[in-house]
Amino acid sequence: MDFLGFDLGRHGGYVLAAYVVVAFAVTGLLVWIRADRRRLEREMAELEAAGVRRRSQRAKPVQTD
Amino acid sequence: MTLYDLANPTFFLKLVRRVLPWLIGACVLVSAIGLYMAFFSAPEDYQQGNTVRIMFVHVPSAWLALFCYGMMSVSSIGSLVWKHPLADVSAKAAAPIGATFTFLALFTGAVWGKPMWGTWWVWDARLTSMLVLFIMYLGIIALWKTFDDPAKAAPKIAVLTLVGSLNLPIIKFSVDxxxxxxxxxxxxxxxxxxxxxxxxxxxxxxxxxxxxxFVAMHLSAMRNEIFRRRIRSMRVRVAAKAPAAAAGRVVGAAGVAGGN
Structure with a gap:
């Protein structure tokens, strides 16, 4: 079996299938992680825009001596 | 920098932001070199022929399937013993990545097995124990999804993960x-x-x-999990304030009604 000018031999289909599935799975995982991050960042931005703050983001009380 | 410094999610996120571009760059470079070597430098095996090239993705996938579960087990100890705030974040974020690599190890093993062994699958100890690992990954992912509160889920899933880690030496030594x-x-x-x-x-x-x-994806997934928990805590704060505000409105309304 010939692929991009490279002779993969008589079991080329198996070799190609292995690499294609690895490429698909890794790309899928990367796309999922990236999409998840974008969704979470958007959600956090919406909450912050609505005035919701995390506990650690609360304004510190003013010190009065 | 110690493990305790990393306990601060804000510090961890800063570190990820700095390290991730370098990791991605190194990964692209090493992958390109590795693929070139796999197809143009490595010779055909005298018995396997070109199917030996499947090994260049099968073996790393299998190693990472085990490494990822080992890391989840260490994270589970960190979560149970030291209550490290990022330990269960690490364990949760690693599970889908580990499941993917386990699937890839099983799949690439099957497509190598068909031309070399004459069968896609046999129920031998190595293959079966890897399938058990894959099922454990799926179980852990499913279990994380059944809990609303990650703080409640973490110790239970950590115990389950540690029990499952008994499978790791079985996988490793099954062939012996x-x-x-x-x-x-x-x-x-x-x-x-x-x-x-x-x-x-x-x-x-x-x-x-x-x-x-794996390291790049794991760090990215951990960052996502920290964001997810921050969003959750923000929503909980909103929800906690809402009944108080509603009660205030009811009292206010009663006061107005009483005044009339």
Whole structure:
């Protein structure tokens, strides 16, 4: 079996299938992680825009001596 | 920098922001070198022919499937013993990545097995224990989804993960303990690797590429999980304030009604 000018031999289909599935799975995982991050960042931005703050983001009380 | 410094999610996020571009760059570079070596530098095996090239993705996938679960087990100890705030974040974020690599190890093993063994699958100890690992990953992912509160889920899933880690030595030594169709270890052996250098070097380069990929994806997934927990705590704060505000409105309304 010939692929991009490279002779993969008589079991080329198996070799190609292995690499294609690895490429698909890794790309899928990367796309999922990236999409998840974008969704979470958007959600956090919406909450912050609505005035919701995390506990650690609360304004510190003013010190009065 | 100590493990305790990393306990601060804000510090961890800063670190990820700095390290991730370098990791991605290194991963792309090493992957390109590894793929070049796998297809153009490594020779055909005298018995396997070109199917030996499947090993360059199969073996790193299998190593990472085990490494990822081992790391989840260490994270589970960190979560149970030291209550490290990022330990269960790490364990949760690693599970889908580990499941993917386990699936890839099983799939690439099957497509190598068909031309070499004459079958896609046999129920031998190595293959079966890897399938058990895959099912455990899926179970852990499903279990995380059944809990609303990650703080409540973490200790239970950590215990389950540690119980599941008993499968790791079974996978590793299955080829020694039982008579399996899967060949015994050929890289990590007491008397040194039994693979020719021309095939071993591309294999190790691909393993490094896969490891860099795993670390980059794991750090990214951990960052997502920290964001998810921040969003959850923000929503909980809103929900906690809402009944108080509603009660205030009811009292206010009653006061107005009483005044009339």
């Amino acid at each position: 303990w039982w008579n399996t169709l899967h060949q015994p270890a050929s890289v990590f052996r007491t008397d040194g690797p039994s693979i020719a250098t021309s095939i071993l070097v591309p294999l190790l380069v691909m393993a490094l590429a896969f490891t860099l990929l």
